[in-house]
Amino acid sequence: MTKVVLVTGANSGIGLALCERLLSHDSEGLQLCLACRNMQRAQAARSALLASHPGAQVALLQMDTSSVSSVVAAAQEVKLRYNRLDYLYLNAGIMPNPQFDLTAFFKGLFSSRVIAMFATGEGILTQKDGVTADGLQEVFTTNLFGHFLLIRELEPILCCDGRCSQVIWTSSSNAHRSTFTVEDMQHQGGTQPYSSSKYASDLFSLALNTHYNDKGLYSSVTCPGFVMTSLTYGILPSFPAFLWTLLMPIFWLIRILTNTFTLTPYNGAEALFWLFKQKPESLDPRAKYHSLTSGLGNNYTQPRKMxxxxxxxxxxxxxxxQLEGEVRRRLKEKQRDSKLVHSSAGLS
Incomplete structure (x- = not known):
């Protein structure tokens, strides 16, 4: 039976690498949907995938997880296209305006925590968050709440026909308990919204399993390791390209010492791809499945307790x-006001 797979943030990096690996595994048995914010990049990604797999079924879907209306509209489109959804990969994410603490970085270079610093960014990265048009914190909405709404909207085709469906998150080793509180789940009062949003994703995955396993829906969390993607390069946007080139041999040397330096999007997608081949009911809901790469370049997946x-x-x-209820009420009010404005314009 053909499997329907939707991947958010699929136009580059780990998301695109996952799509390539899925099609290489079984291009004829998949209906693949790339959900992306930038449709020009999405079209380029689709063309690249079809160049490698001419007979593949690869569809595009415009969706911005930072926008409530965009998520709701995209979900409606998905339900029109497909009568079921077997895999939902929640990969879209942002780390806006990262601030890099050079002093902490150079101190860390000559300390026992150098590997952990590179692997997680702990202690050297802070971010300046923004606010969306819906009045929500941008990182929280893009990385978590938009995906939460998407799951809620897609529930009818995720939980149906007695089948098992999988929700699979791209989390991070930067997901730290210390950055998150339920009272400030949007992280309005802190400087590490990315870490907070990823830790919240880990928590929400557990809640999904608690509330939905009996309906056939299973959730798992992955960590891609340290991967060179646009998000990584964005940490130091003014960093000259030649300095990144000089750093790469250091990263390769570090990989001999730690298996968390996956470095390439292909390697970083290892756990995402590995979960595609597992029976979801056999997975540990409290484990984060890590993509790991040995010093010799061999990829493997390892579960670690969260x-x-x-x-x-x-x-x-x-x-x-509770927030969903509030957001939906505001959305209905906006739609009602918009109809009134159009109606008044028509009368005049």
Whole structure:
């Protein structure tokens, strides 16, 4: 039976690498949908995939996870196209305006925590968050809440016909408990919204399993490791290209010491691809599945227990449901006001 797979943030980096690996595995047995914000880049990604797999079924979907109306509209389109969804890869994410602490970086270079610093960015990265048109924190909405709404909207085709469906998140080793509180789940009062949003994703994945496993929906979390993508390069936007070139041999040397330096999007997609081939009911809902690469370049996946608990997970889930209600009410009010404006314009 053909499997329907939707991937958010699929036009580059790890998302695009995953799509390539999925099609290489079974190009004829998949209906692949690339959900992207930038349709020009999405079209280029689709063309690249079809060049390698001419007979593949690759569709495009415009969706911006930072916009409530965009997510709702995209979900409606998905339900019109497909009567079921087997895999939902939640890969879209941002780390806007990263601030790099050079002093902390150079101190870390000559300390015992150098590998952990490179692998997680802990202690050297902060971000300046923005606010969306819906009045929500941008990182929280893009990385978590937009995906939460998407799952809620797609529930009828994720939980149907007695089949198992999988939701698979791209999380991060930068997901730290210390950056997150349920009381400030949008991270309005902090400087590490990316870490907070990724930790919240880990918590929400556990809540999904608690509430939806009996309906056939399973959720898993992955970590791609340290990968050179546009998000990584964006950490130092003014960094000259030749300095990145000089750093790469250092990164390759570090990979001999740690398996978390996957470096390439292909390697970083290892756990995402590995989960595609597993029986979801056999997976550990409290594990984060890490993409790892040995010093010799061999890729493998390893589960590691997440620093999460059921109580905080459930509290976050209830807060997300509450926020969903508020956001949907505001969206209906906007739509109603828009209709009134158009009606008045028509009368005049």
């Amino acid at each position: 620093d999460i608990d059921s109580e905080t997970s459930e509290a976050l889930y209830q807060k997300l449901l």
